[in-house]
Amino acid sequence: MSVLKLDRETGKGGPDFDQCVACGESTGLVSAARLHTVQVNIGLRCNLTCHHCHVNSSPRRKEEMDWRTMEAVLRLAGALDATTLDITGGAPEMHPRFREFVIAAREAGLGVIVRTNLTILLEPGHEETPGFLRDHGVELIASLPCYLEENVDKQRGDGVYGDSIEAIRRLNALGYGVEGGLPLHLVYNPGGPSLPPPQAGLEADYRKALFERFGIRFTGLYTITNVPIGRFRADLRRAHTLDTYLGRLKATFNPGTVGRLMCRHQISVAWDGILYDCDFNLALRLPAPGAQGRSVHEVDPAALLQRTIATGDHCFACTAGAGSSCGGSLV
Ligand code: SF4
Numbered sequence: 001m002s003v004l005k006l007d008r009e010t011g012k013g014g015p016d017f018d019q020c021v022a023c024g025e026s027t028g029l030v031s032a033a034r035l036h037t038v039q040v041n042i043g044l045r046c047n048l049t050c051h052h053c054h055v056n057s058s059p060r061r062k063e064e065m066d067w068r069t070m071e072a073v074l075r076l077a078g079a080l081d082a083t084t085l086d087i088t089g090g091a092p093e094m095h096p097r098f099r100e101f102v103i104a105a106r107e108a109g110l111g112v113i114v115r116t117n118l119t120i121l122l123e124p125g126h127e128e129t130p131g132f133l134r135d136h137g138v139e140l141i142a143s144l145p146c147y148l149e150e151n152v153d154k155q156r157g158d159g160v161y162g163d164s165i166e167a168i169r170r171l172n173a174l175g176y177g178v179e180g181g182l183p184l185h186l187v188y189n190p191g192g193p194s195l196p197p198p199q200a201g202l203e204a205d206y207r208k209a210l211f212e213r214f215g216i217r218f219t220g221l222y223t224i225t226n227v228p229i230g231r232f233r234a235d236l237r238r239a240h241t242l243d244t245y246l247g248r249l250k251a252t253f254n255p256g257t258v259g260r261l262m263c264r265h266q267i268s269v270a271w272d273g274i275l276y277d278c279d280f281n282l283a284l285r286l287p288a289p290g291a292q293g294r295s296v297h298e299v300d301p302a303a304l305l306q307r308t309i310a311t312g313d314h315c316f317a318c319t320a321g322a323g324s325s326c327g328g329s330l331v
């Protein structure tokens with residue numbers, strides 16, 4: 001790998017993402033391997049309005065996937081021989097056909113992951129959702145960006161920490177996150193323009209703090225680096241720290257993460273059926289020449305296996321330090 005000629009203070013200069021990747025790979029391109037996961041964003045409506053949200057979700061958003069597109073997503077997963085459907089949003093539980101979709105995916109033989117913000121499980125009308133998820137063997141990945149109340153409420157809104165703890169307590173009672181039960185992973189992301197600490201150490205801290213204070217358990221912790229897009233990017237701009245953060249991500253580029261980037265083994269479908277390499281490219285509406293950017297209704301699944309992935313400076317968030325993905329650190 002070449003030395004990055006980068007001004008670490010301003011974030012200016014240095015190679016672009018593809019040049020960095022080319023230094024570590026013979027092809028010089030980030031290309032797809034097998035696709036085992038179809039991630040699907042079924043709508044942008046959310047009960048929260050978090051500062052770091054990269055898809056700008058809020059209670060005001062109305063966009064949601066129609067049933068015809070949901071069926072096409074399941075057909076695509078079958079054609080790709082994918083093993084996992086990873087459902088996200090917004091708060092995916094708020095989609096009126098969320099349950100039908102989960103049931104159809106399970107009947108199609110897919111493992112189902114739901115990305116939940118936890119607090120939605122306490123909202124009126126959602127009291128039965130945890131039991132439904134348990135009964136259908138759904139794995140949960142839940143945001144809890146710190147084990148301290150102050151940091152969570154600052155990032156996600158007043159009262160979110162307390163509601164999240166209560167939701168985890170109820171999930172534990174149903175068998176989530178406890179030995180022999182269904183997986184409940186928590187997700188950490190930094191409160192500002194810094195890289196996450198080492199995943200294993202932070203997981204131990206979470207485990208100790210949450211058990212000692214509340215007696216609650218979880219399966220594991222995923223640390224995720226904030227990608228400089230959406231509301232988080234706007235916050236960085238306002239604080240005049242965008243360039244510094246980009247510089248930090250570039251300066252800590254780790255070529256060992258490139259082979260494990262999540263875009264290499266999964267594809268993301270937006271609420272309107274358009275395909276993207278990942279949830280971040282989806283948020284940016286960043287299509288690529290080739291199969292991405294097409295609708296799930298018209299795409300040739302074979303073409304997805306040979307695609308070139310659309311990259312940009314935001315990708316440095318996935319390759320910084322220990323790497324980052326929707327499933328936590330990469331190395
Ligand atoms: S980060 Fe998650 S919980 Fe927060 S507004 Fe966005 S989709 Fe909703």
Ligand code: SF4
Pocket residue numbers: 261262263264277278279280281309310311312314315316318
């Ligand atoms: S932002 Fe998306 S396309 Fe870029 S490296 Fe990360 S997962 Fe891949």
